[in-house]
Amino acid sequence: MMRFLGLLLAFLFVVPLIRSILGLLARAFTSFAFKNTSQPAGANPQPPRVPSGGTLRKDPVCGTYVSEALALKRVSSGETFYYCSEECKKKHLAKA
Numbered sequence: 533m534m535r536f537l538g539l540l541l542a543f544l545f546v547v548p549l550i551r552s553i554l555g556l557l558a559r560a561f562t563s564f565a566f567k568n569t570s571q572p573a574g575a576n577p578q579p580p581r582v583p584s585g586g587t588l589r590k591d592p593v594c595g596t597y598v599s600e601a602l603a604l605k606r607v608s609s610g611e612t613f614y615y616c617s618e619e620c621k622k623k624h625l626a627k628a
C-alpha cells in the first residue's frame with residue numbers, strides 16, 4: 533500500500549513536470565517556426581544602404597541613397613541636393 537502511494541505521489545509530481553517541459557518545448561518550437569516563416573529570406577529586399585527612416589534621396593556625386601533627415605542638404609536655384617558627406621557636397625560645389 534505504501535508503495536502504491538509512493539508511485540501515485542511520484543506520478544502526480546512527474547506528470548505536471550513533463551507537461552510543463554513539453555509546453556516549453558512546444559512554445560520554443562512554434563516561436564522558432566514563426567520567426568522562420570514570417571520573414572522569408574530575400575522575399576522583401578531592402579533598398580541599398582538605408583541609414584534610418586525618412587525619405588531616401590540620391591547623392592548626385594557618388595550615387596548613394598541617403599535619408600533626408602541625415603543627409604547634408606544644399607539648395608541651389610530652387611533645387612535641393614542631398615549629400616552623403618561633406619566631401620560629396622564639396623565635389624558637387626566644385627563641379628557646379
Ligand SMILES: [Zn+2]
Binds near residue numbers: 594620
Ligand atoms: Zn556621396
